[in-house]
Amino acid sequence: MEMTPSKLETYLNILEVLVENPQKAEFIARKTHLKPDSLKRFMVFLVSNGVIDKRRLMSSKQVVYALTERGMAVFKELRAMKYFEKLRESFPTVEEAREIASFLTKRSRDLNEDDDLTA
DSSP, rough: OOOOOOHHHHHHHHHHHHTOOOOHHHHHHHHHHHHHHHHHHHHHHOOOTSSEEEETTTSSSSSEEEEOHHHHHHHHHHHHHHHHHHHHHHHHHHHHHHHHHHHHHHHHHHHHHHHHHHO
């Protein structure tokens, strides 16, 4: 079962789509798996906070969205937060592996000592 992304993850997903090039809303919706009405709410928030710009192409009436300088800074920060969160989640696993290795090493020494005593 796939979990619904948090708002921050959704913002990061939108910004990831816009990192390389300005894009149309339909493309962003498809890449982020958002319904157009949901995407619109996120886009309004991002535009109103200066994270992305809404631009009209000169050759047509088409609208594209582009990352602003502020948006690039926000993108980098959100990506770093996501990385550190994954890193933090992996620490319990690393600690468990250390405990298991320590237990096995001690157990191995105990067995070797038992073998030495019976020999």
